[in-house]
Structure formats: C-alpha cells, structure tokens
Amino acid sequence: MTGAPDGRWIEVGDGVLARRHIELDLTTGLVLGAERALVVDTRGDDQQGAELAEAIRAVTALPLTVVITHAHFDHCFGTAAFLPCPVYAHPRCRAALVATAGAQRAEWATYYRDRGDPGTAAALAATDPPLPDHRVDREVSLDLGGRTVRLQHPGRGHTDHDVVVHVPDAAVVFAGDLVEQGAPPDLGDAVVADWPATLDALLALQPAVVVPGHGDPVDPAFVRAQRADLAEVAALHAAVAAGRIDTATAARRSPYPNLLWAAVDRGGR
C-alpha cells in the first residue's frame, strides 16, 4: 500500500487536471484523451509515485504516457510506479538525472531526516529514478485520441532542459518550475539570462491557465509579472558580471534578494 493520499485534483480544463500536493506544495498534471492519458511529472520517490499512480487510476484506466518537466527529484523520482510506459523529457534532463540523481537523493534525504521525517528520507534513499526513454528536443506532438498535446522545450530558464506541456484545445500550459506560485522561482540551477525570453515563448502559446510546478494554477498576468521580476534579476546578474555593481547592491535591488546569488556563484548562468 502507498500510505495516506497526498493530493487533490483541480480541473483546469475539460479533461485537464492538476493535482495539488501538500509535500513541497508540488503540482502535477493529468491530460485525458480518448485513447491515452498523459501524466505530467511523477513526484519525488517510489512511494510518492505509487500514491500518484493510484490517484490517477481512480480517474482513468487509459494507457499512460509520462512527461517529466525537469530533473529535480520532486518532479521525477516517482516514475517507476508508471512503468512500463513511454517517458518523455529533454535529453539534457536525462543527462542531468544520470549526473545528479545520487547527489539529489543524498541532499534531500538529509533534508527530510533533519526535518524529522525519516519515512520520506528512507523512501527517497531507496529510490533509483528510471531514466526517460523518449526525447523532446524542441517539440513533440502526442495524439492522445481526439486531442493532441504538444511537449515543448521553450528555452532554458529554471534549468537548461525545461519542458512544458501545451494542451491547445483547453488553452492550458503545464509550466513545470518555469513558473512558481506561492514561493519565489528557484534559481539554484537556473539559466537566468534566458528565463524571461523562455517565459515569452510560453506566453506566446496564449494559455488561459498556466499550471506551475509548485502552487496553484495562475493566469497569464501572473506569468507576465514573474517574467518582469526575473528580467530584473537577469539584469542585476549582468551588472554584477560586468563589474558595474557589487553583489550587496544587486541583492538589495533584487525582487528575490535571498535567492539571487546561487546562480551567480555558479558562473553567472
């Protein structure tokens, strides 16, 4: 068994569901076609993935396809519960998983142990995330039966391999962590200079609803505001890199002062 359910469904379009999780305020997705269903992200360990798979099986018995928005553990370490099925991601997502899964597992298992959650720490420590086996270089169209969805890499931003899911007939975009509601965007692995233009590409899809990787679904105005904040951060990074201002000044001016410097310390990406 998979323990207590962690999540509730929100219908964001006809046959387009977002699932809100308590853990990390994560948001996953489910797009229903007539013949297949698409799962957007798989949660953070084998147990969480099993919980999500069970919740999805309560909604649909259709064959599943999985798409992973990016390689951070909370979005993709739960994939095993869905296999065998096609698992789509950007090729750099696969590479990032190969390179970082062990380090992510160690870092976050420690986080959960320190937080007094040995159960989640143990589940994570026991999880070896399956690798994606289908690639999204720029765009892949998936026919779910009566509905086509597009998996797209709109550019670099939260990571160098973000993939979004566009459901054109419902005007919904699942954005992964390119958009965050309820907390500032996470800049730790970000390509800050590219992020605003990547959000422009996302907005050009003309979504009515954007489902973030964490937090509640938002509208395009929310995304435009986050884009403006990220453009400020990108400009501050550039100013620091060019030696025009120091990091303390940039931090004071940043919309996200506590988060600014992780990315700069990684070489100003």
Ligand SMILES: [Zn+2]
């Ligand atoms: Zn992330």
